Amino acid sequence: MRAILHSDLNCFFASVEQLYHPELARGPMAVCGDPDKRHGIILAKNEQAKGLGVKTGEAIWEARQKCPDLILQPAHGYLYVRCSDLVRSIYEEYTDLVEPYGLDECWLDVSDNLQPPVRIAEEIRRRVREELGLTVSIGVSYNKVMAKLGSDYKKPDAVTIIRPQDIRTMVWPLPLSALFYCGPHTVRKLARINIRTIGDLAQCEAGYIRKILGKNGLGLWNFANGVDSSEVRPSGEQEDIKSVGNSTTLPSDLHNRDEVKRTFLRLADKVASRLRKANMVCRGVQIYVRDTELLSIERQSKLYMSTCVTKTLYEQAMQLFDEHYFWQRPIRSLGLRAIDLMELKEDRQLSFLTEFKEEERWREAETAIDIVRERYGNEAVTRDFRYCRGSDNHAVASELYRSKDKTGRLADKHVLPLGFQALKE
């Protein structure tokens, strides 16, 4: 039988803030996004705030209604990544099969470790507390799903063991929402047919569940019965990338097409750069537009040829935007995603088409810019948005780059990618 641990750092962001600012530990506290940038939601809360009903994801004003004394702390992403890395290095002393699930959760396969899994879990819990000042809840079980249930079972700073013979007594009485992959929509759907606990689901006929929830329902039914054969991936092994995307909630609403062009160009630049870094090209583009009433649309289309070039992604995104958004309201957030990915191969089919040649030249130019940015920082070469204001032709011209001199000021002369001329000087 396998020995799987699921380790969950309790109230992670809030705990890290309390670690670095011990004065925050005295009362209810929450970590929130920057309200000035309109990211004003609760990202994490401490146990006291949790006890007063503050929830992750709710707006700051909602949390303040429940808890007027709530202390708000801005998020410090780099600290969370650093603490997460330190905790992970402790896990890796026990096994090289450590699969992260976000910054604060990990699965560990300790089947090959000679120590009993419960002792390993207790030791990890003690070490994380004593060495890093954080607490973890660890579930010990024979598969990933049961281990995850175990880590949620008792919090904070606890170890819970779930053996196959414990499923009926420990797991089945739990509400369906406690089951991994069982989201609010599935919970509502199953509640309509009076399936409310994990036990209710487990005791149904598998075929019946499949009829209601489809193929995924069968997976959930297996989980409810304690069956999961998925393996813990080794540290460093990445899942296949299915898409690459970036989105942004803007500090102020967008009211015209020029502002949208500017934002999409910035997003396309980031997405294309990430595609090239992963040595991938995409065959489709998806955009996401959310208006001030928080209504959103997602639209996608196929590309004429596969690409990892900013200009192509940007133009496709703008085309989709023009076709599907009719300015009922100003825009709050925009997103751009490269979909239908494939590996960029050097021995790919060549073409005499002008578009293909131009695409290749852009790719070479942008790859050179990636190298400059990697060496001197993202600000070393930036896009010149001045060219983005005019007609559509100028959008192409906006691909011109400008560089900063050593003092950080913009250089007088444009540094153009090799083989390109300025459309407007």
Add this chain to the structure above:
Amino acid sequence: MLRRVYIDVLAQFHGGRVRPVSLTLEDGRRYVIDRITDVRRAPSKSGGAGLRYTCVILDREVALYFDEWENVWWYDSRK
């Protein structure tokens, strides 16, 4: 409430590991570290966490912290 006080430390690389040799307080007084009795990662009472060196200076135990990312040394002061 303890306060984090950053200090100047003269350190030495010894067998691939860094070890403090002497420290200089804010007022300029310099002390040589006589002995290091323990080195481990630990949270500091003034906030944060780092490598904690339990040092003996003039027969008194002092906990010195080192943050490898920020490259800073500090101790927790009651003042």
